[in-house]
Amino acid sequence: MSTRVRFSEQRPNVAYLPASATSQVSFHILSKPLPPIRPENAYQMDLHTAASIGDMISLQEIVKADSTSVARRNLYGWTALLYAAYLGHEPAAAFLLDKGAKADECNDKGQTALMLAAACGNLKLRGGKVTRFPNYLKVVNLLLERGASVQRADDRDRMALHYAAVCSQNEIAELLLKAGSDPNARDSSGNTPLHDSCVAGHELTVLCLLEKGADPSMKNSSGEDAAALVSDNNKLMKLIDDYNKKNKAKNDRKGQSSGSGNGSAHSLSRLLEEMNLGRLTEKFKKENIDFNLFFELNEKDLDEMGIAYGPKKRILTVIERYKKSGMEGVTAETEGHQAGQRDQLRTSMEYVRQMNEKGKQMALDALNLLGPESTDERIRQLLISIIDCNEKITARLVRHL
Numbered sequence: 001m002s003t004r005v006r007f008s009e010q011r012p013n014v015a016y017l018p019a020s021a022t023s024q025v026s027f028h029i030l031s032k033p034l035p036p037i038r039p040e041n042a043y044q045m046d047l048h049t050a051a052s053i054g055d056m057i058s059l060q061e062i063v064k065a066d067s068t069s070v071a072r073r074n075l076y077g078w079t080a081l082l083y084a085a086y087l088g089h090e091p092a093a094a095f096l097l098d099k100g101a102k103a104d105e106c107n108d109k110g111q112t113a114l115m116l117a118a119a120c121g122n123l124k125l126r127g128g129k130v131t132r133f134p135n136y137l138k139v140v141n142l143l144l145e146r147g148a149s150v151q152r153a154d155d156r157d158r159m160a161l162h163y164a165a166v167c168s169q170n171e172i173a174e175l176l177l178k179a180g181s182d183p184n185a186r187d188s189s190g191n192t193p194l195h196d197s198c199v200a201g202h203e204l205t206v207l208c209l210l211e212k213g214a215d216p217s218m219k220n221s222s223g224e225d226a227a228a229l230v231s232d233n234n235k236l237m238k239l240i241d242d243y244n245k246k247n248k249a250k251n252d253r254k255g256q257s258s259g260s261g262n263g264s265a266h267s268l269s270r271l272l273e274e275m276n277l278g279r280l281t282e283k284f285k286k287e288n289i290d291f292n293l294f295f296e297l298n299e300k301d302l303d304e305m306g307i308a309y310g311p312k313k314r315i316l317t318v319i320e321r322y323k324k325s326g327m328e329g330v331t332a333e334t335e336g337h338q339a340g341q342r343d344q345l346r347t348s349m350e351y352v353r354q355m356n357e358k359g360k361q362m363a364l365d366a367l368n369l370l371g372p373e374s375t376d377e378r379i380r381q382l383l384i385s386i387i388d389c390n391e392k393i394t395a396r397l398v399r400h401l
Contacts, residue, residue: 045058045062046062047059047062047063047069047070047072047080048072048074048078048079048080048083050062050080050092051080051081051083051084051087051089051092051096052083052084052087052089053087053089054084054087054089054091054092055092056091056092056095059080059092059095059096060095063095063096063099067099067100070096070099070100070101071100071101071102071105073107076107076108077106077107077108077109078107079101079105079107080092080096080101081093081096081097081101081102081105081113082105082106082107082111082112082113082116084096084113084139085113085114085116085117085139085143086113086116086117086119086120087120088117088120088135088136088139089135089139090135090138090139090142093113093139093142093143094142097142097146103143103146103147103148104147104148104149104152106152106154109154109155110153110154110155110156111154112148112149112152112154112160113139113143113148114140114143114144114148114149114150114152114160115152115154115158115159115160115163116163117136117139117140117143117172118136118140118160118161118163118164118167118169118172118173118176119163119164119166119167119169120136120167120169136169136172137171137172137175140172140175140176141175144175144179150176150179150180150181151180151181151182153185153187156187156188156189157186157187157188158187158188159181159182159185159187159193160176160181161173161176161177161181161182161183161185161193162185162187162191162193162196164176164193164205165193165194165196165197165200165205165209166196166197166199166200167200168197168200168202168204168205169205170202170204170205170207170208173193173197173205173208173209174208174212177208177209177212183209183212183213183214183215184213184214184215184218186218186220189220189221189222190219190220190221190222191220191221192214192215192218192220193209193214194206194209194210194214194215194216194218194226195218195220195224195226195229197209198226198229198230198236199229201230201233201236203235203236203239206226206230206236206239206240207239210239210240210243216240216243216244226240227240227241246323267291268281268284268289268290268291268294269281271291271294271318272284275314275315275318277311277314277315280307280311283305283306283307287305294319295319295322295323297315297319298316299312299316302315302316352393355389355392355393358389359386359389359393362382362385362386362389365382366379366382366386369382
């Protein structure tokens with residue numbers, strides 16, 4: 001049996017104020033005059049607001065009327081330049097600097113314009129897509145050109161590079177590092193920019209700092225190094241681990257080179273001799289490539305040096321094996337590779353011999369067909385075949401020269 005719901009026809013009890021109770025209040029409100037309606041341009045904008053929105057016309061008018069307004073601070077110590085830098089208005093920042101603003105002026109927290117610009121945007125979302133947002137790069141470049149110091153620190157000992165790192169601004173971090181910022185500078189908590197970028201989890205910023213000399217073994221006040229801060233991020237963990245291995249291998253090479261007593265050039269020449277490539281020693285010397293740099297070479301580098309195919313493959317094999325195992329010399333594996341190269345060379349030489357025989361025979365045929373006034377098309381075809389044969393021979397030889 002279904003349940004029936006019975007609705008009452010009586011209205012619910014609601015407390016309504018009688019009209020007489022509100023009439024006096026309404027009359028009092030309505031009796032007050034409304035504020036006058038003014039056009040938007042009738043309101044005067046202050047310098048801080050104009051800098052915040054990048055309104056160049058208002059900036060110029062305000063500074064023209066009162067040149068001291070450039071240095072004026074608000075309740076929290078912010079100047080117009082700080083707002084322009086923080087919000088990425090490069091023309092406004094340039095104008096304020098031209099009118100006397102100091103590139104290193106800071107707010108009550110010690111934050112400079114460079115720090116505020118460094119904390120903001122390489123990228124932004126526009127229409128659901130990530131697009132470039134270069135304004136902050138322009139602001140950072142402007143401030144650096146106008147003398148802003150990368151060594152200035154706020155009240156927590158954090159520099160502009162710390163701000164860029166914690167906000168994943170890898171492009172700005174590169175600019176600051178090129179300008180001389182210290183990748184291992186510590187803040188009041190012992191954190192370096194690398195620590196900040198590890199916490200932020202941004203691979204490009206971490207990689208940028210490592211390439212510029214950031215030390216992943218440094219620990220903050222809590223005893224955490226870079227690896228500890230990325231323990232839950234497999235990609236960053238591998239990135240730091242690979243860097244540590246590469247750095248250790250480089251240090252090992254330096255130790256071996258200094259211990260040899262003859263320097264890295266001797267070690268490189270010895271390695272090339274072991275690879276039967278001693279003839280390339282002078283070429284590497286001319287390119288200023290020593291024992292340490294040798295293991296950093298890649299295929300493109302060798303191509304630019306003009307290293308032929310066979311030696312190039314041999315060198316790349318040694319470099320690749322070293323990166324995987326740390327072994328420098330020519331092992332049995334490499335010797336086996338060399339033996340294979342020799343076998344291939346013998347096969348190629350036999351191929352050259354056979355092609356030469358064919359070339360001779362075709363040349364003889366051409367001579368037999370050649371008459372005193374012969375214009376036979378067959379002769380032209382035979383000569384073309386001879387040329388094609390020679391090209392094949394050359395192409396085959398180049399692989400082993």
